[in-house]
Each structure stands twice: as C-alpha cells, then as structure tokens.
Amino acid sequence: GAVVSQHPSRVICKSGTSVKIECRSLDFQATTMFWYRQFPKQSLMLMATSNEGSKATYEQGVEKDKFLINHASLTLSTLTVTSAHPEDSSFYICSARDRRERFFGPGTRLTVL
Amino acid sequence: AQSVAQPEDQVNVAEGNPLTVKCTYSVSGNPYLFWYVQYPNRGLQFLLKYITGDNLVKGSYGFEAEFNKSQTSFHLKKPSALVSDSALYFCAVRDMNNNAGNMLTFGGGTRLMVKP
Numbered sequence: 001g002a003v004v005s006q007h008p009s010r011v012i013c014k015s016g017t018s019v020k021i022e023c024r025s026l027d028f029q030a031t032t033m034f035w036y037r038q039f040p041k042q043s044l045m046l047m048a049t050s051n052e053g054s055k056a057t058y059e060q061g062v063e064k065d066k067f068l069i070n071h072a073s074l075t076l077s078t079l080t081v082t083s084a085h086p087e088d089s090s091f092y093i094c095s096a097r098d099r100r101e102r103f104f105g106p107g108t109r110l111t112v113l
Numbered sequence: 114a115q116s117v118a119q120p121e122d123q124v125n126v127a128e129g130n131p132l133t134v135k136c137t138y139s140v141s142g143n144p145y146l147f148w149y150v151q152y153p154n155r156g157l158q159f160l161l162k163y164i165t166g167d168n169l170v171k172g173s174y175g176f177e178a179e180f181n182k183s184q185t186s187f188h189l190k191k192p193s194a195l196v197s198d199s200a201l202y203f204c205a206v207r208d209m210n211n212n213a214g215n216m217l218t219f220g221g222g223t224r225l226m227v228k229p
Contacts, residue, residue: 006156034217043203043221044157093156095217102217104149104157 003027004096006105013084014113021079021108023094029074030096035067038091038107050077084112115140115208117220125226126194134189134223136178136204145207146187147217148178150200157203163187174198194227201225 003026013019023033031052036044048064050056050071058064066088068080077096081088089112094105116139126132138144145164149157161172168180178189187204204220 004156043219046217091154095157101159101162102147103159107154107156109154 004103004105010109012111019081023077025096028098033077034095036093119220119223123224132194138206140208143209147205149203
C-alpha cells in the first residue's frame with residue numbers, strides 16, 4: 001500500500017528556535033496533505049490542510065504564522081514550528097490522500113525545552 | 114457538522130476473549146467510516162473502512178466492524194483478543210455528501226488493554 005514518511009521522527013530543541021518537519025508521500029502523488037497534532041492520551045486534532053501550490057487552510061485556533069506549512073510539490077509538505085515554546089511539545093502527524101483514501105505518516109515527536 | 118464519539122476511554126479484556134470497541138457517529142449525509150490503530154510513538158495504521166455495501170466489514174489483524182445505520186454506530190470487534198492488540202484505537206468519519214470532502218473527524222480514542 002501507499003507509504004507516507006515523516007522526518008525527523010523525534011526532535012528536541014531549545015525554546016525560541018524553529019523546527020521543520022517533512023512529510024513525503026513515497027509512491028503516490030498527494031494533491032492534499034493534512035497536518036494533525038496529538039496531545040498525550042488525546043485524539044488527533046486537525047491543524048491545517050495543504051494543497052499543492054496553494055496556501056494552506058488552517059483550522060480555527062491554529063496560528064498560521066507560528067505553524068508554517070509549505071506544500072511545494074505533489075510528494076512533499078513541510079510544517080515549520082517557528083519560535084517554538086514548551087507548550088508546542090506534541091506529536092505531529094501528517095496525512096496524505098491519493099484519489100481513494102488517506103494514509104498517515106509515523107509521526108514526529110517534538111520536545112521543546 | 115460531523116462528529117464521532119467513542120464512549121469508553123479504556124477497554125480491558127483477557128486474552129482469548131472477544132473484544133468490542135464502541136463508536137457512534139453523526140453526519141448530515143452518508144458516512145464513510147474508518148478504524149485506525151496507533152501503537153506508542155507511532156502514527157495511525159489503517160484497520161478497515163465502510164463505504165457502502167455489506168454492513169459487516171472485515172479488516173486487518175482479524176478485526177471487523179459492523180455498520181448500523183439506525184443506531185449510527187460502527188463498533189470494532191474481534192472474536193479472540195491478543196496481547197499484541199493492546200493499543201489506542203480511533204474511529205473516524207467522513208461525510209460523503211459534504212463539500213469539504215477531505216474532512217476526516219476522529220473520535221477521542223479508546224485504549225485497549227489485553228491481559229494475558
């Protein structure tokens with residue numbers, strides 16, 4: 001089946017720095033990718049939907065200037081957490097959709113010290 | 114608006130016994146329904162889905178789910194639980210008739226604990 005990868009799988013950074021997370025669809029072209037955030041023992045919360053070549057659509061309450069999303073190609077979307085703070089520590093999961101269904105990446109655990 | 118409810122935060126079952134993880138949904142149109150499993154520090158893995166047709170859907174690892182339109186439910190079941198089934202399970206719904214066709218709404222998740 002289709003595979004979605006994320007890099008890095010785990011990142012630890014200092015408060016105030018920026019972190020970039022990559023999401024790639026490895027064997028299909030994804031016109032739409034989704035970014036989710038998951039807090040411990042909680043469900044996935046959709047942060048934004050990104051379409052290749054256009055601006056991302058952010059969910060209510062998600063700061064677009066803090067969580068920068070770039071969907072530069074049909075196989076790559078990036079999420080940049082700018083000026084990260086400890087409350088941004090979370091598990092970030094991307095999802096990519098081909099014509100039929102949705103596939104999820106393995107997630108990236110971000111820890112901000 | 115569409116929503117999903119998983120009423121149990123945790124389900125405990127002994128190995129070899131049948132298991133059920135409950136899910137109810139609400140959509141304005143016809144639903145696409147999904148079950149995903151998540152192991153610690155991992156992303157979601159697809160288990161099964163209901164689109165149309167037979168109400169009983171069979172999926173990965175021996176899991177199955179039954180779509181019940183009158184009760185708006187899509188409970189996940191397995192006849193004989195394994196310790197390795199212990200994980201976090203998410204039910205999700207997508208409204209087939211919604212213009213925002215990409216919107217996948219997740220339930221809060223149910224932790225399944227299978228004890229030997």
